[in-house]
Amino acid sequence: MIESSILRKVAMALSGLFLILFLAQHFTINFTSVFSEDLFNKLSHFMGTNPLVQFILQPILIFGVIFHFVMGFILEIKNRSARKVKYSYQSGSSSSWISRNMFFSGVVILSFLGLHFYDFWVPEIKYKYIEFLPEDPERYYEELVHKFHSPGRVAFYSISFVFLSLHLMHGFVSSFKSVGVNNKYSNTIKTMAIAFSVIVPLGFIFIAIFHHLNG
Amino acid sequence: MNLKLKIWRQKNANSSGEMVDYNISDVSPDMSFLEMMDVLNNELISKDQDPISFDHDCREGICGMCSMHINGRPHGPDDLVTTCQLHMRKFKDGDTIIIEPFRADAFPVIKDLVVDRSAFDRIQQAGGFVSINTSGNTQDANTIPIAKENADKAFDAATCIGCGACVATCKNASAMLFVSAKVSQFSLLPQGKVEAKDRVLNMVKQMDEEGFGNCTNTGACEVECPKGISLENIARMNREYLKASIKD
Known part of the structure; x- marks a missing residue:
C-alpha cells in the first residue's frame, strides 16, 4: 500500500474531504423531504436513475468509503504498534477526547453505515438490478418515511449522527492540516468545519425525528 | 514535604520492568525535580541499593536530555519547561508522583528512566x-x-x-x-x-x-x-x- 506516513495522512485526508462533499450533497437532498415530497422524489429519482451517478459516481463513492475505513484501520494498527508498552498513567488533558478517539467514532459510524446500507442501498440495488422492477418516480418519499416508523431505528440513527458530528469536528480541520493548509484562511476553515459538523448531523437527526413524528 | 514516589525500575533493555514505591521526606519546595531525584538516589546508595538511572545534562532546559514522564505528562505538570526546570513547589505535601520513562517503541528503555533516543x-x-x-x-x-x-x-x-x-x-x-x-x-x-x-x-x-x-x-x-x-x-x-x- 502507501509506505510514507505523510502520504497515508494525505490519502486519509483527501478521502475524508471527498466523503464530506458527499455528505453535504446527501444532506441537501434529504432535507428537501421535510418541505416537499415532490422535490425529494424528483431529486431521488434523478440520483437513482442517472447513468453518470449510478455507474461512475456511485462506484467512486463506495471506493471512497471503503478506502477511508480500510486506511483508518491500517493507521490505527500502525499507530498502536508504535507504543507496545503503555504508560501506567497518562493524563489526557493535552488533547481533546474526540481527537484521540477518531477510530472509536469511526467504528460507530461504520456500524451505522451497515444498517443504513441494509435499510436503503441494498433494497435499492435489489429493486433495480436484481428484481428489475419498473421504476416508480413516486416511491422514494414513502420508502424514506417508512424506515423512520421504528423509534429504535430513529434512536440509533440519532446516536450515530452525534458520533458523526464528533468525528467531523476533528476530522474536517485535521484533513486540511494534513494536506498542508495552514495560512490566513485556517481560522475561516475551522469556523466552517465546526458549523458543518454541527449543522449537518443535527439536520439528519431532525429529518429522522420529523418523519417519525409525521409519518 | 513528604512524598510517595512510584518509579519505573528496569534493570536493562532486555528485562521487564515494574513500578516500585519509594517514600521521600523533607523535600524542599525550592528543589528542582532532578535534585529531589538526586536526594532519593543518595538515600538508596547509602542503603546499598541500586540508584535510579535517569537522563540529565545541562539542567538549564537547553540540552533536551531529561526525559521523565511525570504524573501522566512528559516533563511533568508545568507548562513550557523541561523536567530539570520543574520545581517541587508544583507538588503538595503527601502527593503521590508517578514517574515513568518516555514510552515509544522507537525509544527503547535502556535502564529505569533512561531511554535510547x-x-x-x-x-x-x-x-x-x-x-x-x-x-x-x-x-x-x-x-x-x-x-x-x-x-x-x-x-x-x-x-x-x-x-x-x-x-x-x-x-x-x-x-x-x-x-x-x-x-x-x-x-x-x-x-x-x-x-x-x-x-x-x-x-x-x-x-x-x-x-x-x-x-x-x-x-x-x-x-x-x-x-x-x-x-x-x-x-x-x-x-x-x-x-x-x-x-x-
Whole structure:
C-alpha cells in the first residue's frame, strides 16, 4: 500500500474531504423531504436513475468509503504498534477526547453505515438490478418515511449522527492540516468545519425525528 | 514535604520492568525535580541499593536530555519547561508522583528512566543540516536578506531541543513535531532551500523507518512541548513533502 506516513495522512485526508462533499450533497437532498415530497422524489429519482451517478459516481463513492475505513484501520494498527508498552498513567488533558478517539467514532459510524446500507442501498440495488422492477418516480418519499416508523431505528440513527458530528469536528480541520493548509484562511476553515459538523448531523437527526413524528 | 514516589525500575533493555514505591521526606519546595531525584538516589546508595538511572545534562532546559514522564505528562505538570526546570513547589505535601520513562517503541528503555533516543540523531543525520562550502569564500549570512516573519518562524522552529516529549505524549508515538521543526528551521531560510527537497524526503523516510506512529493532529505534542513548537510546522512539512514528492 502507501509506505510514507505523510502520504497515508494525505490519502486519509483527501478521502475524508471527498466523503464530506458527499455528505453535504446527501444532506441537501434529504432535507428537501421535510418541505416537499415532490422535490425529494424528483431529486431521488434523478440520483437513482442517472447513468453518470449510478455507474461512475456511485462506484467512486463506495471506493471512497471503503478506502477511508480500510486506511483508518491500517493507521490505527500502525499507530498502536508504535507504543507496545503503555504508560501506567497518562493524563489526557493535552488533547481533546474526540481527537484521540477518531477510530472509536469511526467504528460507530461504520456500524451505522451497515444498517443504513441494509435499510436503503441494498433494497435499492435489489429493486433495480436484481428484481428489475419498473421504476416508480413516486416511491422514494414513502420508502424514506417508512424506515423512520421504528423509534429504535430513529434512536440509533440519532446516536450515530452525534458520533458523526464528533468525528467531523476533528476530522474536517485535521484533513486540511494534513494536506498542508495552514495560512490566513485556517481560522475561516475551522469556523466552517465546526458549523458543518454541527449543522449537518443535527439536520439528519431532525429529518429522522420529523418523519417519525409525521409519518 | 513528604512524598510517595512510584518509579519505573528496569534493570536493562532486555528485562521487564515494574513500578516500585519509594517514600521521600523533607523535600524542599525550592528543589528542582532532578535534585529531589538526586536526594532519593543518595538515600538508596547509602542503603546499598541500586540508584535510579535517569537522563540529565545541562539542567538549564537547553540540552533536551531529561526525559521523565511525570504524573501522566512528559516533563511533568508545568507548562513550557523541561523536567530539570520543574520545581517541587508544583507538588503538595503527601502527593503521590508517578514517574515513568518516555514510552515509544522507537525509544527503547535502556535502564529505569533512561531511554535510547538515538532515532532522533539518525533522523537528523538523514538531512537535518545545511551543506556549506567552508573554503573561505562563504557568503556572510548577515548579507542575505530574509523576511522578518520567516526569520522569526525559523528561529522558533530551531528552538526545538529534541527532547522527545512530542513522541512521549502523542497517542501514536509520532515524531512529526520534532521532524517538522527540523525541516522548517531550514526550509524557511534561503540557505536551507537548496537542499529542501532531499532533506524532507530523507528525514521523513528515516522517521518512518525508525517506527514512529502517524500524526493524527491531536495537538498534544504542541501542548506538551517544553519549547512551544507549533503544530504549524507539521502542516509546513506536509506541504514541503508533497511538493518534493510531486517534483521527485
